[in-house]
Amino acid sequence: MSSEQIGCSLADAASSSAYTHFLKAASRSSPSLHVIYINTSLETKARTHELVPTITCTSSNVVATILQAFSQIPDLNVWYGPDSYMGANIADLFKRMTIMSDEEIAEIHSDHNRETISSLLPRLHYYQNGNCIVHDMFGHEVVKKIKEEYCDAFLTAHFEVPGEMFSLSMEAKTRGMGVVGSTQNILDFIKNHLKQALDRNVDDHLQFVLGTESGMITSIVAAIRKLFDSYESSKECASIEVEIVLPVSPDAVSKTSVDDSHNFCSSVITDLEQITIVPGVVSGEGCSIHGGCASCPYMKMNSLGSLLNVCQQLPDEDNILSVYRASRLNAKTSHGKLVAEVGCEPILHMRHFQATKRLPDKLVYQVIHGNGRESS
Incomplete structure (x- = not known):
């Protein structure tokens, strides 16, 4: 788009x-x-x-x-x-x-x-x-920050992050405090530790350092909420908190951008512009609408504004949208x-x-x- x-x-x-x-x-x-x-x-x-x-x-x-x-x-x-x-x-x-x-x-x-x-x-x-330019954000400064401030947290690392972050999580894995692998491996790790805490039913604070792109936060939050809901409906729960830490470059998050075209009153615009947005999608991994790469500047080019620009051309009476139409690859090797x-x-x-x-x-x-x- x-x-x-x-x-x-x-x-x-x-x-x-x-x-x-x-x-x-x-x-x-x-x-x-x-x-x-x-x-x-x-x-x-x-x-x-x-x-x-x-x-x-x-x-x-x-x-x-x-x-x-x-x-x-x-x-x-x-x-x-x-x-x-x-x-x-x-x-x-x-x-x-x-x-x-x-x-x-x-x-x-x-x-x-x-x-x-x-x-x-x-x-x-x-x-x-x-x-991957997104996973490149997990460099030396991030690892240093994790060692200094999150030494007691569970550590997670995607296979695509730089070696220092990966090694840190591998070391944590040997202590039962970390996981390395895919986004699904990381999600399962978080869910399993939350299930164990819910089964113990003792007040607890679980802290997970997320060593992958920020788009995964959405699926983690959805899974955590689902687990909390299932346990709360069956018995009285202890006070259990889950904290997801994303120690990456500020480029991984963005401020909302609101302009006059939304017709919001000025006070609402001011409030919205103060919100920090962690971009994300529902689940999964890879460059698709089903997951992953939400912090990637290339993926951000598929914006809501771009979608609206396309929709405003409908119906396509003058064949203006032909430039957007997918075509078969007829090229030869x-x-x-x-x-x-x-x-x-x-x-x-x-x-x-x-x-x-x-x-x-x-x-x-x-x-x-x-x-x-x-x-x-």
């Missing part, structure tokens, strides 16, 4: 010549699998899939995808991108797994143990020059295939994995024999 070009720092990184160079190195290391974050363009997915067999991932399934790939394909090299923070954090997680017990590792993936995790580390590669066809295949591979917990036979064949020949 924006008149300006809406982009994404991760998608831009994956479309760069440096990323192509990264994958050309991968194509020379057989067998290789490219695991690409879902927040990339269809053109990128098509281009990379023709270079190296590719499967998409989300922050929720990236660890399971990589561990299953190593388990399913002997001597595999995995190349992850374009999110450098997530890649570094996954590598850090696997290194920490080498000192876990086999039983603890089996809870993460049943086919792995300390020996297999140690053996896969040299064959895990990640892109070094891509990052370097191998002469439709971008839409090739680019969707890595997504379908991920859907197969989500349904079966195994890489599809077609993808395994592509990894072992190359994309030029397909299984019958």
